[in-house]
Amino acid sequence: MNKKHKFAVLAAAAVLSISMLAGCGNNDDTSQNIGDNNAVDSSGTLVIAEQGMFSAGGTVLTSEGTFDVSNYYTSREGSTSHVDHANVLYQIPEDDTGLPMVFLHGYGQSRMGWMTTPDGREGWSDMFLRMGHSVFLIDQPRRGEAGQTSVAGTITTEPSDQTWYTQFRIGTYLNDEFTYNEGSKFPAGEEVLDQFFRQMTPDTAMDSANGDQNIDTTVVARAVAATIDEAYERTGKDSILVTHSQGGIPGWETARYTDHIAAIVAIEPGMAPQADSDDYNSLLEKEIPVIFYYGDYIGEEFTDVPAAGMWDMMAATADSFAEAYNKAGGNSTVIHLPDEGITGNSHFMFQELNNDVIAEHIENWIKANVK
Numbered sequence: 001m002n003k004k005h006k007f008a009v010l011a012a013a014a015v016l017s018i019s020m021l022a023g024c025g026n027n028d029d030t031s032q033n034i035g036d037n038n039a040v041d042s043s044g045t046l047v048i049a050e051q052g053m054f055s056a057g058g059t060v061l062t063s064e065g066t067f068d069v070s071n072y073y074t075s076r077e078g079s080t081s082h083v084d085h086a087n088v089l090y091q092i093p094e095d096d097t098g099l100p101m102v103f104l105h106g107y108g109q110s111r112m113g114w115m116t117t118p119d120g121r122e123g124w125s126d127m128f129l130r131m132g133h134s135v136f137l138i139d140q141p142r143r144g145e146a147g148q149t150s151v152a153g154t155i156t157t158e159p160s161d162q163t164w165y166t167q168f169r170i171g172t173y174l175n176d177e178f179t180y181n182e183g184s185k186f187p188a189g190e191e192v193l194d195q196f197f198r199q200m201t202p203d204t205a206m207d208s209a210n211g212d213q214n215i216d217t218t219v220v221a222r223a224v225a226a227t228i229d230e231a232y233e234r235t236g237k238d239s240i241l242v243t244h245s246q247g248g249i250p251g252w253e254t255a256r257y258t259d260h261i262a263a264i265v266a267i268e269p270g271m272a273p274q275a276d277s278d279d280y281n282s283l284l285e286k287e288i289p290v291i292f293y294y295g296d297y298i299g300e301e302f303t304d305v306p307a308a309g310m311w312d313m314m315a316a317t318a319d320s321f322a323e324a325y326n327k328a329g330g331n332s333t334v335i336h337l338p339d340e341g342i343t344g345n346s347h348f349m350f351q352e353l354n355n356d357v358i359a360e361h362i363e364n365w366i367k368a369n370v371k
Helices: 126-129 161-165 192-198 217-235 244-252 280-284 306-327 355-369
Strands: 007-009 044-054 057-060 080-083 086-093 101-104 135-139 239-244 261-267 290-294 331-335
Touching: 007 306, 044 126, 044 135, 057 161, 080 290, 086 306, 101 244, 126 135, 126 192, 126 331, 126 355, 135 217, 161 217, 217 244, 239 244, 244 261, 244 355, 280 306, 290 306, 290 355, 331 355
Parallel strands: 101 135, 101 239, 239 261, 261 290, 290 331
Antiparallel strands: 007 044, 044 086, 057 080, 086 135
């Protein structure tokens, strides 16, 4: 383990003082500190006891032949390549009172989405640090800072901002401008959208130029499991796995490869596992509590939201999972935020204007349901 370094991060700025965190946003409202503020000292300063980066999981490729050192620059025979790992940034607060939280991003994203918001406010990683949780922020295999891959992809340059904006239920694109769904809590403005779209990052193994958007869930799941095991080694505690969207699918499979998942918080996962599937049975056998969160603009009544029907279908898989899981003795809850009086949220609820309210809702569930 790295030698511990103690330093402070000003809550008023929420700017971490090391270069590897460049891109984190600012928070001008110190009143947004929520939970027990266990990691905040009397001056309102967030104190980090330890932080660092590591790679987890992955494999090593070896080419045939013998490496020719006399021709080292062009020789590739007998060479190795370290690939298909996760890249993990971790932070442990000085008052480490809660369970670690391992964050797994979704399609086209990286860990950046958990760390900040497009308008520069505080992200969930800082919020949960303030509540006493250490955080482990993953760039999944073949994405972001974990781009080394065993599968050669072809990255497309075809523009697609409008497609994803609509799929994410933020709004749509009409009359040459981006619109927002009624009552949207997504931060508005051209500069905000510019920052949001620039968070997108390609998958280096995906043949997206030919329309292939398949992701090897087992490669991701094994790397996430290795991250969770490393979190256990560093903290002595099981982790809460927080997944988003595409990350939700390998998130279910992760439980097959580690015994150190305390709970899963699934933020609008692509699908829930079917009852009696291998993923379902592993979750049930290991008695892992599962909670789903879904935002607004889901269902047939939202006729002006093109993606509402698709998300209604995906959310229905969570309802089916929870019904079967609870009947079998498990613990699963599906939260539709509008039913909780929390409205206006899209697929990116953790970056929206009320992200602190949703974080607090999650923290309350953790306290009530996770040992």
